[in-house]
Amino acid sequence: MAWSAAQYAKFEDERTRPARDLLAQVPDLPAGPAFDLGCGPGNSTELILARFPGSLLTGIDSDEDMLSAARTRLPDLRFERGDLAAWTPPAGSALFFANAVFQWLPEHVTLFERLILALAPGGTLAVQMPDNLDEPTHLLMEETAEEPAFAPAFAGRTIRRRSLPSPATYVERLTSKEVRVDVWHTVYYHQLVNANAIVEWVKGTGLRPYLDALPTTQRAGYLAAYAEKIRKAYPAMKNGRVLLRFPRLFIVATRDR
Numbered sequence: 541m542a543w544s545a546a547q548y549a550k551f552e553d554e555r556t557r558p559a560r561d562l563l564a565q566v567p568d569l570p571a572g573p574a575f576d577l578g579c580g581p582g583n584s585t586e587l588i589l590a591r592f593p594g595s596l597l598t599g600i601d602s603d604e605d606m607l608s609a610a611r612t613r614l615p616d617l618r619f620e621r622g623d624l625a626a627w628t629p630p631a632g633s634a635l636f637f638a639n640a641v642f643q644w645l646p647e648h649v650t651l652f653e654r655l656i657l658a659l660a661p662g663g664t665l666a667v668q669m670p671d672n673l674d675e676p677t678h679l680l681m682e683e684t685a686e687e688p689a690f691a692p693a694f695a696g697r698t699i700r701r702r703s704l705p706s707p708a709t710y711v712e713r714l715t716s717k718e719v720r721v722d723v724w725h726t727v728y729y730h731q732l733v734n735a736n737a738i739v740e741w742v743k744g745t746g747l748r749p750y751l752d753a754l755p756t757t758q759r760a761g762y763l764a765a766y767a768e769k770i771r772k773a774y775p776a777m778k779n780g781r782v783l784l785r786f787p788r789l790f791i792v793a794t795r796d797r
């Protein structure tokens with residue numbers, strides 16, 4: 541899936557808030573390299589650097605457009621291209637920080653187990669993932685894809701991400717004698733100017749695979765049909781704005797010192 545740093549940046553402030561909330565729960569780091577996994581345009585990397593200015597920080601992402609935006613933003617840091625499904629975490633790492641990336645990797649619990657094994661004593665794996673597949677934003681992507689005009693383009697393809705495992709799964713799989721695990725949900729209510737802003741928001745993330753699956757001639761039609769449903773599902777409040785409800789799951793796993 542191709543990403544666009546410019547589209548993603550449209551709601552950067554709102555998208556960065558969970559990264560700030562996640563970072564607030566990361567304890568002080570031991571010595572060792574730190575990584576921002578799925579660093580995107582460097583917004584989460586910038587936060588990590590501000591909190592841990594002396595750290596040996598590297599951003600990893602699979603998308604060149606995102607990496608180029610990150611390098612422009614933080615020219616003194618290292619940003620490397622890598623696919624997290626196959627990435628080998630260096631042993632003795634102090635931090636693996638991953639804001640809004642592992643929801644795209646269905647086997648992520650196994651990857652978390654591997655990351656935890658690579659932590660130095662006192663090191664932390666900190667993860668945030670959207671848990672929003674049952675929100676109207678995402679249900680309506682599917683509903684629009686099932687309309688007769690668009691269904692043939694999606695036939696035989698599963699675009700919907702796999703739902704996240706239960707919080708208990710993360711606690712049970714990741715906790716051990718030397719690893720403490722904290723899991724929680726936060727539901728954000730973003731006040732956006734109108735329903736079209738919700739469409740613009742998801743165009744930077746969850747809607748991309750649906751648009752990518754369609755022939756270019758059908759994309760505008762799909763977008764218009766989806767936007768119409770979104771306007772009904774997210775009515776304007778008295779002040780004209782809409783509320784985007786957005787549940788997110790957080791995991792912080794720390795190795796004892």
Ligand SMILES: C[S@@+](CC[C@H](N)C(=O)[O-])C[C@H]1O[C@@H](n2cnc3c(N)ncnc32)[C@H](O)[C@@H]1O
Nearest residue numbers: 578579580584601602603606623624639640641
């Ligand atoms: C939603 S953005 C998150 C950006 C940033 N971390 C933040 O806090 O806003 C997700 C990023 O993960 C990257 N990504 C998606 N799948 C990936 C994979 N398998 N390996 C590495 N990066 C991936 C995308 O290119 C994108 O930049």
